[in-house]
Amino acid sequence: ASNILLDGCFRAHLSDFGLAKVGPVGDKTHVSTRVMGTYGYCAPEYALTGKLTTMSDVYSFGVVFLEIITGRRVIDTSRPRDEHNLVQWAAPRFKSKKRFREMADPLLRGAYPTKGLYQALAISAMCLQEDATMRPSIADVVMALDYLTGVAKPSPTPTPQQQSPSPSPSPTPTPQQQSPPKEEDDATD
DSSP, X not given: OTTEEEOTTOOEEEOOOOEEEEOOOTTOOOXXXXXXXXXXXXXXXXXXXXXXXXXXHHHHHHHHHHHHHHTOOSBOTXXXXXXXXXXXXXXXXXXXXXXXXXXXXXXXXXXXOHHXXXXXXXXXXXXXXXXXXXXXXXXXXXXXXXXXXXXXXOOOOOOHHHHSOOSSOOSSOOTTTSOOOOOOSSOOO
């Protein structure tokens, strides 16, 4: 995520993805340009084929999103050996909702909507499927993120006008008068 820069309007810009030019070898006369990428962000199939696809991009997005959720770097050799690679560290935790809170950025100190964390981790996990055909399309990711922004928003505090009784009694409360659904803190698998 260190290659993602924000401008004054908080628009993201990618920097230094690492196009590597390989010079001619032997009797070849052309120069080849191949995307090298950064270890940890590249999809497993890219390592095998050297070809980038939209599903490779979905995988890379899943890695960046996981970095944001966890507050960890994709590769961090300052951590214990079994925690060096973020995706490998997260893989067993994705399998159990009981372990989801372990993946939340500790700087948040638990101040986040549990449902939002679960949804965010589900999006990241779907993007990080080893089998590229099992990953969602980028359109599906965008739709899930749109849903997530609705889940993660705190309920608006009613204004004094909304708290006062309405002039004409209504048998059904308006959406502003309804209580938000309670979140489950002790989720099960």
